[in-house]
Amino acid sequence: xxxxxxxxxxxxxxxxxxxxxxxxxxxxxxxxxxxxxxxxxxxxxxxxxxxxxxxxxxxxxxxxxxxxxxxxxxxxxxxxxxxxxxxxxxxxxxxxxxxxxxxxxxxxxxxxxxxxxxxxxxxxxxxxxxxxxxxxxxxxxxxxxxxxxxxxxxxxxxxxxxxxxxxxxxxxxxxxxxxxxxxxxxxxxxxxxxxxxxxxxxxxxxxxxxxxxxxxxxxxxxxxxxxxxxxxx
Amino acid sequence: xxxxxxxxxxxxxxxxxxxxxxxxxxxxxxxxxxxxxxxxxxxxxxxxxxxxxxxxxxxxxxxxxxxxxxxxxxxxxxxxxxxxxxxxxxxxxxxxxxxxxxxxxxxxxxxxxxxxxxxxxxxxxxxxxxxxxxxxxxxxxxxxxxxxxxxxxxxxxxxxxxxxxxxxxxxxxxxxxxxxxxxxxxxxxxxxxxxxxxxxxxxxxxxxxxxxxxxxxxxxxxxxxxxxxxxxxxxxxxxxxxxxxxxxxxxxxxxxxxxxxxxxxxxxxxxxxxxxxxxxxxxxxxxxxxxxxxxxxxxxxxxxxxxxxxxxxxxxxxxxxxxxxxxxxxxxxxxxxx
Numbered sequence: 001x002x003x004x005x006x007x008x009x010x011x012x013x014x015x016x017x018x019x020x021x022x023x024x025x026x027x028x029x030x031x032x033x034x035x036x037x038x039x040x041x042x043x044x045x046x047x048x049x050x051x052x053x054x055x056x057x058x059x060x061x062x063x064x065x066x067x068x069x070x071x072x073x074x075x076x077x078x079x080x081x082x083x084x085x086x087x088x089x090x091x092x093x094x095x096x097x098x099x100x101x102x103x104x105x106x107x108x109x110x111x112x113x114x115x116x117x118x119x120x121x122x123x124x125x126x127x128x129x130x131x132x133x134x135x136x137x138x139x140x141x142x143x144x145x146x147x148x149x150x151x152x153x154x155x156x157x158x159x160x161x162x163x164x165x166x167x168x169x170x171x172x173x174x175x176x177x178x179x180x181x182x183x184x185x186x187x188x189x190x191x192x193x194x195x196x197x198x199x200x201x202x203x204x205x206x207x208x209x210x211x212x213x214x215x216x217x218x219x220x221x222x223x224x225x226x227x228x229x230x231x232x233x
Numbered sequence: 234x235x236x237x238x239x240x241x242x243x244x245x246x247x248x249x250x251x252x253x254x255x256x257x258x259x260x261x262x263x264x265x266x267x268x269x270x271x272x273x274x275x276x277x278x279x280x281x282x283x284x285x286x287x288x289x290x291x292x293x294x295x296x297x298x299x300x301x302x303x304x305x306x307x308x309x310x311x312x313x314x315x316x317x318x319x320x321x322x323x324x325x326x327x328x329x330x331x332x333x334x335x336x337x338x339x340x341x342x343x344x345x346x347x348x349x350x351x352x353x354x355x356x357x358x359x360x361x362x363x364x365x366x367x368x369x370x371x372x373x374x375x376x377x378x379x380x381x382x383x384x385x386x387x388x389x390x391x392x393x394x395x396x397x398x399x400x401x402x403x404x405x406x407x408x409x410x411x412x413x414x415x416x417x418x419x420x421x422x423x424x425x426x427x428x429x430x431x432x433x434x435x436x437x438x439x440x441x442x443x444x445x446x447x448x449x450x451x452x453x454x455x456x457x458x459x460x461x462x463x464x465x466x467x468x469x470x471x472x473x474x475x476x477x478x479x480x481x482x483x484x485x486x487x488x489x490x491x492x493x494x495x496x497x498x499x500x501x502x503x504x505x506x507x508x509x510x511x512x513x514x515x516x517x518x519x520x521x522x523x524x525x526x527x528x529x530x531x532x533x534x535x536x537x538x539x540x541x542x543x544x545x546x547x548x549x550x551x552x553x554x555x556x557x558x559x560x561x562x563x564x565x566x567x568x569x570x571x
Contacts, residue, residue: 110361129360179470182414182557186468186469186471189468
């Protein structure tokens, strides 16, 4: 019965099932093993497809005060599992957790705070963000929160709104401005090279947010550059 | 007694001074950044300072190699007491995120250490990189001591010397001030071939030359390229160097003092006619007082700067310069503006 509730909470649906739950009360850690339910056969025992022998563990969304880790036994032939409680083969976080983090970063919440709220080591978060930045990871099924209303973070009268197309034009090199500030030259080059590698729309938006945030945070040194952005609108 | 010229409350990039004079500044509870030979640094008392080893300097009287003097930079524009701490491999990526909302972070990293490699490779991707000012240098040793000693950095509050960690001073500024970091790079991209590398690394063999696959060692040797000239990349108008350390014909690989990155176009630098003269012309306005500067040991050696002045810029001649990310053969400076 309890596992049925857990299945609903985790959205584990057939053919997947929960095979084992380990709870470390002292360490506030829960590990949930998920695998494929073997189908019944009318002709005696079913031919075991068996597990592929591969298993992955992903950190998933917390369950109350417990860190939730999902251990997934991949069935033979399976390479990826497109489920919210599973993640990419090279990832530490489940899809659901990854989307949550990206969504919060997109709302302007910094990495430290995300780590504090989710109780995730900063180093783990930084590795995750680095993989996004370098195009080694994509976030599928971008959240609806990527709408224009969700794009706004810190604002400034002098800095064009994040929804202004000037940011994409600047980041993609279609708008060239005279830049006097070293840090802008460096961050713009970084963003341009990252955008060349990134396919995911949500991650591209994240890069534009980073550029916008840089301008808001450094507004007083960027008068020359901001004047050009305003003229270009 | 401290000379009135060593007024630690005046904005300055610092002074070359004796161990005794530096000790007095420390005892007077000044916050300082100190560069010098390890033996000289070890004579300093505990206090509010960070340090790194290097015996090469640009002083008020010109380039100087000395094991006896120290180059002292006062941290005299600040709001409150700066925070000093080490960073290791596990937390170096937090160095910018840990910096004050308004201020800057001064970092010194021991050359040839794992944190040096890590920073060179990954710093551009660190959280809050370029958003918060990060300036500093790579500690080195006397070239006569290569193979015998190791560069070190120091937390002056605890007098811990360390070969494997970076030391950082996080400096908060008054709300009406901000830090401005810039570089003076006399090298420009030459009009030669376009060079790209497929992977990030301190060493490269494969590359493309004008879009065609090639071996970089073969390319340099066949053209007898002067390897004192760095590779130069154009970062949206900022010329960023990658200096060539060695061309290893046996390994068929070229080693660099900083990593090359994929997605970046490099060209061999155009030769610079007279470094000292070109440097004087490239100096920033004198009405913006410089509070930190450093220059590259390769500029010191290749341009024979010993005894020569490079304008008003003073500071350690280092094994690498940090203007947010690691740069080579470049002078880095910081001004505090309002």
